[in-house]
Amino acid sequence: MPRKNAFYAQSGGVTAVINASACGVLETARKHKDKIGKVYAGRNGIIGALTEDLIDTGKESAKAIAALRHTPAGAFGSCRFKLKGLEQSRAEYERLIEVFKAHNIGYFFYNGGGDSADTCLKVSQLSEKLGYPLQAIHVPKTVDNDLPITDTCPGFGSVAKYIAISTREASFDVASMCKTSTKVFVVEVMGRHAGWIAAAGGLASSKDCEIPIVILFPEVAFDKTKFLARVDTLVKKFGYCSVVVSEGVKGSDGNFLSDQGLRDAFGHAQLGGVAPVVANIIKEGLGLKYHWAVADYLQRAARHIASRTDVAQAYAMGKAAVEYALKGHNAVMPTVVRVSSKPYKWKVGMAQLAKVANVEKMMPKDFISPDGFGITDKCRVYLEPLISGEDYPPYKNGLPQYVRLKNAAVPKKLKPFQLQK
Amino acid sequence: MPRKNAFYAQSGGVTAVINASACGVLETARKHKDKIGKVYAGRNGIIGALTEDLIDTGKESAKAIAALRHTPAGAFGSCRFKLKGLEQSRAEYERLIEVFKAHNIGYFFYNGGGDSADTCLKVSQLSEKLGYPLQAIHVPKTVDNDLPITDTCPGFGSVAKYIAISTREASFDVASMCKTSTKVFVVEVMGRHAGWIAAAGGLASSKDCEIPIVILFPEVAFDKTKFLARVDTLVKKFGYCSVVVSEGVKGSDGNFLSDQGLRDAFGHAQLGGVAPVVANIIKEGLGLKYHWAVADYLQRAARHIASRTDVAQAYAMGKAAVEYALKGHNAVMPTVVRVSSKPYKWKVGMAQLAKVANVEKMMPKDFISPDGFGITDKCRVYLEPLISGEDYPPYKNGLPQYVRLKNAAVPKKLKPFQLQK
Numbered sequence: 001m002p003r004k005n006a007f008y009a010q011s012g013g014v015t016a017v018i019n020a021s022a023c024g025v026l027e028t029a030r031k032h033k034d035k036i037g038k039v040y041a042g043r044n045g046i047i048g049a050l051t052e053d054l055i056d057t058g059k060e061s062a063k064a065i066a067a068l069r070h071t072p073a074g075a076f077g078s079c080r081f082k083l084k085g086l087e088q089s090r091a092e093y094e095r096l097i098e099v100f101k102a103h104n105i106g107y108f109f110y111n112g113g114g115d116s117a118d119t120c121l122k123v124s125q126l127s128e129k130l131g132y133p134l135q136a137i138h139v140p141k142t143v144d145n146d147l148p149i150t151d152t153c154p155g156f157g158s159v160a161k162y163i164a165i166s167t168r169e170a171s172f173d174v175a176s177m178c179k180t181s182t183k184v185f186v187v188e189v190m191g192r193h194a195g196w197i198a199a200a201g202g203l204a205s206s207k208d209c210e211i212p213i214v215i216l217f218p219e220v221a222f223d224k225t226k227f228l229a230r231v232d233t234l235v236k237k238f239g240y241c242s243v244v245v246s247e248g249v250k251g252s253d254g255n256f257l258s259d260q261g262l263r264d265a266f267g268h269a270q271l272g273g274v275a276p277v278v279a280n281i282i283k284e285g286l287g288l289k290y291h292w293a294v295a296d297y298l299q300r301a302a303r304h305i306a307s308r309t310d311v312a313q314a315y316a317m318g319k320a321a322v323e324y325a326l327k328g329h330n331a332v333m334p335t336v337v338r339v340s341s342k343p344y345k346w347k348v349g350m351a352q353l354a355k356v357a358n359v360e361k362m363m364p365k366d367f368i369s370p371d372g373f374g375i376t377d378k379c380r381v382y383l384e385p386l387i388s389g390e391d392y393p394p395y396k397n398g399l400p401q402y403v404r405l406k407n408a409a410v411p412k413k414l415k416p417f418q419l420q421k
Numbered sequence: 422m423p424r425k426n427a428f429y430a431q432s433g434g435v436t437a438v439i440n441a442s443a444c445g446v447l448e449t450a451r452k453h454k455d456k457i458g459k460v461y462a463g464r465n466g467i468i469g470a471l472t473e474d475l476i477d478t479g480k481e482s483a484k485a486i487a488a489l490r491h492t493p494a495g496a497f498g499s500c501r502f503k504l505k506g507l508e509q510s511r512a513e514y515e516r517l518i519e520v521f522k523a524h525n526i527g528y529f530f531y532n533g534g535g536d537s538a539d540t541c542l543k544v545s546q547l548s549e550k551l552g553y554p555l556q557a558i559h560v561p562k563t564v565d566n567d568l569p570i571t572d573t574c575p576g577f578g579s580v581a582k583y584i585a586i587s588t589r590e591a592s593f594d595v596a597s598m599c600k601t602s603t604k605v606f607v608v609e610v611m612g613r614h615a616g617w618i619a620a621a622g623g624l625a626s627s628k629d630c631e632i633p634i635v636i637l638f639p640e641v642a643f644d645k646t647k648f649l650a651r652v653d654t655l656v657k658k659f660g661y662c663s664v665v666v667s668e669g670v671k672g673s674d675g676n677f678l679s680d681q682g683l684r685d686a687f688g689h690a691q692l693g694g695v696a697p698v699v700a701n702i703i704k705e706g707l708g709l710k711y712h713w714a715v716a717d718y719l720q721r722a723a724r725h726i727a728s729r730t731d732v733a734q735a736y737a738m739g740k741a742a743v744e745y746a747l748k749g750h751n752a753v754m755p756t757v758v759r760v761s762s763k764p765y766k767w768k769v770g771m772a773q774l775a776k777v778a779n780v781e782k783m784m785p786k787d788f789i790s791p792d793g794f795g796i797t798d799k800c801r802v803y804l805e806p807l808i809s810g811e812d813y814p815p816y817k818n819g820l821p822q823y824v825r826l827k828n829a830a831v832p833k834k835l836k837p838f839q840l841q842k
Contacts, residue, residue, distance in 0.1 A: 014597045016590075044600035072590050074597035081601055161819055169437075169493050169722035172823060176435045176495035179465035180502055185718055206820065275715070276694065293717035294696070297606055301590035305725055307819065387819035398582055398728065398808035399627065402593060 003035055004106025006325075007049060008057070009042035010074040010141075011112030011119070015155030016162075016303040017314035018141045019075050021111050023068035024318025025139065026057055030065075035326055040103060040410055044077035046110075046119065050092060050417055052099050054410040067403035069315060070393035072303035075405050081419075083119045086126060093126045095417050100127075100134060102413045107135050107325045111318075113142035113153070117333060118357035124331040137321040138333040138353055141314070143300045145196035148359040149351040150335035152386055154317055155300070157310030160200030161387035162302040163189050163244070166295065167204035171211045171242045174291070178240035184231060184282050185242045186292040188275035190299060192248035195219050195363050197299070201244030202375035203383055212241040213374070216278070218248030219363055220372040222257050228285040230373050235288060245278050304400055308389025313346070320348045344385035424456055425527025427746075428470060429478070430463035431495040431562075432533030432540070436576030437583075437724040438735035439562050440496050442532050444489035445739025446560065447478055451486075456747055461524060461831055465498035467531075467540065471513060471838055473520050475831040488824035490736060491814035493724035496826050502840075504540045507547060514547045516838050521548075521555060523834045528556050528746045532739075534563035534574070538754060539778035545752040558742040559754040559774055562735070564721045566617040569780040570772040571756035573807050575738055576721070578731030581621030582808035583723040584610050584665070587716065588625035592632045592663045595712070599661035605652060605703050606663045607713040609696035611720060613669035616640050616784050618720070622665030623796035624804055633662040634795070637699065639669030640784055641793040643678050649706040651794050656709060666699050725821055729810025734767070741769045765806035 008025050010018055022041075029036045041055040042048025048055070055076055057065070068075055083089045100108070110120040117138045124136035140147050145156035167187060174185040191197040195217035205211035212234040216222060234241035249257045258274035275292040282290050313336050320334035333356050337349035367379035375383070393400040429446050431439055443462075450457045462476040463469025469476070476497055478486070489496055504510045521529070531541040538559045545557035561568050566577035588608060595606040612618040616638035626632035633655040637643060655662035670678045679695035696713040703711050734757050741755035754777050758770035788800035796804070814821040 010597070014594055047600065071593070073593035076597075077600055078597050079601040080598070164820060165725050166719050166723070168820060168823070169724060170718040172492070172494035173435055173718045173722040176431070176497075176499050177501070179468065179498055180500040182718075187719070203820065206818070208817075209820075209823070209825065273697065273713075273715075291717050292694075292715065293719050294694075294713065294715045295719065296712050296714035297591040297594045297603075298587050298608070298714050298716065298719070301594040302587070303590060304586050384818055389819065390813070390816055392811070392813070395811055396629075397627070397805055398810065399585060399589060399624065399630075402589070402630070404630065 003037050005038040005040060005104050006036050006107035006109060007040050007042065007100065007105045008109040009045045009048060009111065010076055010078040011045045011110060011116040012078060012080060013143065013300065014074040014078050015141060015143050015300050016072040016158040016306045017154050017311050018111060019068040019071045019073070020311050020314035021139050021141060021154060021318035022075060023065060024315040025109050025322055026065050028319045028322040032326060036107065040105065041076040043407065045079035045081065046083065047079045047081055047419065049096050049099055050419060052412045052414050052417070054103065055407045056410045059408040060405050064403050064405055069311065070303065071402040072301045076407065082115050083122065086122055093122060096123060097127060097130050097132050098414065101132060103410065106133060109137050109139055109321050111139040111141050113144065114147060114358065114360060117147070117353055121331055121353040121357045124353065135325045135330045137325050137329065138356065139317050139321045140333055140335070143190060143197065144194060146194050146360045148356055148361045151338040151346065152313070152336050154310060154314035156196060157307035157386035158302065159190065159197055159299050160383060161307040162299050162305055163197055163200045163295065164203035164387055165305060167201045167213065167242055167244055168209070168211065170293070171204060174240045174242065181289055182291045183235050183240050183288045184290040186245060186275045186279045186290060187242070188245050188247055188273050188294045191218060191246045193218060193360065195246050198244050198246040199363065199367065199375050199379055200383060200387070203380065203387065212238040214241060214243045215373055215375065216243065216245040216249045217363070217368060217372070218246045218250065219368065221252045222249050223252065224281060230371070231282060232286055243278060245274050247274055249274055303393055306391050307387045308391040309386055311391045316348055324350060341381050341385060344388065424458050426459040426461060426525050427457050427528035427530060428461050428463065428521065428526045429530040430466045430469060430532065431497055431499040432466045432531060432537040433499060433501060434564065434721065435495040435499050436562060436564050436721050437493040437579040437727045438575050438732050439532060440489040440492045440494070441732050441735035442560050442562060442575060442739035443496060444486060445736040446530050446743055447486045449740045449743040453747060457528065461526065462497040464828065466500035466502065467504065468500045468502055468840065470517050470520050471840060473833045473835050473838070475524065476828045477831045480829040481826050485824050485826055490732065491724065492823040493722045497828065503536050504543065507543055514543060517544060518548060518551050518553050519835065522553060524831065527554060530558050530560055530742050532560040532562050534565065535568060535779065535781060538568070538774055542752055542774040542778045545774065556746045556751045558746050558750065559777065560738050560742045561754055561756070564611060564618065565615060567615050567781045569777055569782045572759040572767065573734070573757050575731060575735035577617060578728035578807035579723065580611070580618055580720050581804060582728040583720050583726055584618055584621045584716065585624035585808055586726060588622045588634065588663055588665055589630070589632065591714070592625060595661045595663065602710055603712045604656050604661050604709045605711040607666060607696045607700045607711060608663070609666050609668055609694050609715045612639060612667045614639060614781065616667050619665050619667040620784065620788065620796050620800055621804060621808070624801065624808065633659040635662060635664045636794055636796065637664065637666040637670045638784070638789060638793070639667045639671065640789065642673045643670050644673065645702060651792070652703060653707055664699060666695050668695055670695055724814055727812050728808045729812040730807055732812045737769055745771060762802050762806060765809065
């Protein structure tokens with residue numbers, strides 16, 4: 001097998017551990033210099049490939065690459081740029097092949113979620129059609145945990161850990177204030193389509209540390225009467241409760257609960273979150289004092305409290321992607337295979353990209369409790385190992401030492417390419 | 422000195438380290454059983470004393486007491502219940518003395534902020550007037566960092582660390598997304614009167630890790646034009662920026678910026694935070710894509726990333742309170758005295774409560790940069806040591822193991838007392 005260069009890019013919303021996957025790709029590639037020459041990263045994801053804006057990762061020290069393992073977000077820049085089908089976006093796909101040819105790239109590692117898996121698959125197909133040999137391997141990543149086949153998606157475990165811990169901590173807070181002050185704490189979490197992250201809020205309560213929690217899943221239509229009754233019951237029993245609400249919760253009319261048509265005093269439309277909406281429902285319906293938080297990026301960037309399991313799996317996915325490429329695989333994605341839950345054992349598997357692209361894994365129905373407001377034991381057994389273990393970054397002067405790479409540009413060889421949109 | 426019992430209570434908003442102060446009080450008292458008999462805690466703060474709802478901390482194991490050091494929030498319950506002046510609330514003050522007499526309490530340890538310091542002072546004065554010997558010692562606590570004399574207030578350093586880290590992490594996130602997506606990230610932090618916590622957001626940027634941050638302090642009237650110009654400049658230079666906004670920011674009209682008279686589609690008034698308001702101003706003024714977060718209780722409950730310095734000081738304040746009591750002091754508060762900043766050295770001092778009560782320590786003007794959007798080097802020198810060091814709690818199954826006490830009630834000896842309000 002002649003020595004080829006590799007291309008690596010990060011795609012879509014970043015996570016606390018996507019750089020750990022990058023670290024796995026780069027460290028493993030460096031061990032196989034006989035087969036993989038340079039590893040070029042796309043600056044700002046696939047846009048870097050289209051515009052021939054490549055980063056020479058070879059300019060980074062081994063120490064800097066190792067530090068990616070404990071650095072959140074996308075070290076090379078990510079992007080939200082969806083390539084359409086081969087027919088509509090043929091110019092883009094052909095441009096990719098043109099850039100790969102120009103830089104002798106034979107390996108395409110694409111680190112992203114469902115949309116990216118689809119792009120990766122199309123790239124592999126086009127390379128076959130155009131007769132340019134390219135191995136396209138997808139590296140799974142998404143806090144949404146909605147990729148099929150793989151037991152979990154790198155990025156999710158760390159968000160889940162952050163939400164479970166934060167919900168437990170804030171619940172301790174409200175429990176100590178509830179006698180005279182706040183009785184309900186509402187926290188809004190990510191997850192527009194699937195309630196995986198919201199479910200993680202349920203882990204805050206455990207057998208040895210019971211906490212009254214109401215979860216609002218995007219899978220369950222919001223029922224105001226039932227919700228208020230549940231909150232009322234819990235506050236009467238415990239003196240307080242916490243509500244974990246997914247940003248994607250919809251009413252029975254199918255509209256997002258966050259979309260309340262808010263207007264300011266001047267009549268301007270205002271974009272609010274769903275947490276204040278839920279808090280307001282509680283205030284109006286039960287007259288209880290509340291506090292609310294919106295975790296937003298804090299949750300997916302929280303490398304300081306990443307799950308050790310998640311970090312290890314993110315790294316393993318990157319490493320396996322390179323190993324699969326070296327074994328000649330194409331159009332595949334490494335997966336996490338659960339061997340057992342108690343004790344938790346996992347290994348690396350492989351999925352065909354054709355079976356991954358455009359398939360969304362939703363929460364199984366038996367993961368949500370019959371009343372729609374909590375998680376079942378089955379869900380708990382699934383989630384618990386994913387938040388297991390801590391993996392603290394190094395600190396200096398009280399702050400985590402996250403690495404910033406040099407991101408040196410590779411000299412361009414081609415004419416500029418105009419991006420659509 | 423005859424052996425007396427002690428009373429300890431937590432007051433006002435809780436913090437990540439108020440239990441560390443409780444730990445300091447209880448462990449130190451247990452070492453002096455010849456002088457301090459039982460330590461009773463007020464269930465839900467001073468309300469526990471007024472209603473004779475006392476907790477016998479002697480029923481807790483040494484292990485449970487030690488675990489308070491790493492447990493956030495108020496283990497005995499706190500309350501928002503302000504005793505007024507001696508004239509208006511005389512019945513309450515006399516009731517306190519009655520309860521203390523009934524339970525042979527000679528030491529009053531009150532763990533709170535400015536209002537509580539005032540209560541503590543009044544209790545000490547009344548005990549003199551009523552001829553009941555009682556030593557009242559205040560244990561400082563407040564995330565707001567606004568108590569005078571003491572260099573800092575336990576609770577603040579940990580919130581500051583959380584905000585500095587979270588701002589750094591979210592900034593890494595937005596930096597990697599900004600090419601095609603989010604360009605401005607807005608995070609709302611606590612601090613209705615003073616901008617200490619907002620200032621901590623400035624620590625996210627350091628010499629070895631520059632991050633474009635705009636801080637909106639409650640001390641600086643919001644100037645929309647200047648603000649938009651600043652954000653615009655930073656986004657043009659860096660591609661993105663982060664905004665740390667204090668909940669207490671006011672417009673030039675003196676009204677809270679968060680108070681936008683929001684109404685939903687049905688005309689109902691809605692309570693929103695200031696983060697979405699600022700985000701909306703950016704969207705309308707600059708057309709930039711944004712994300713926003715509201716940290717709320719997550720910040721002050723975040724024991725998982727508490728400052729080691731803060732934990733040590735919180736414990737030291739509790740310990741010193743008992744030691745001062747044993748030395749015969751009354752109406753005093755232990756303080757943190759800064760000996761030097763580089764290297765950071767501190768010792769425990771003492772303040773007269775009369776000089777603490779009703780005095781609010783604001784941010785010095787020279788801590789805020791001339792443009793009003795950042796912190797000065799002087800502020801940085803002050804803040805940096807306070808977030809220094811980590812003090813991780815123990816974990817089990819991926820979650821921090823915070824202790825819950827038995828909180829066994831002490832048998833009542835008096836008739837019930839009706840709380841006012």
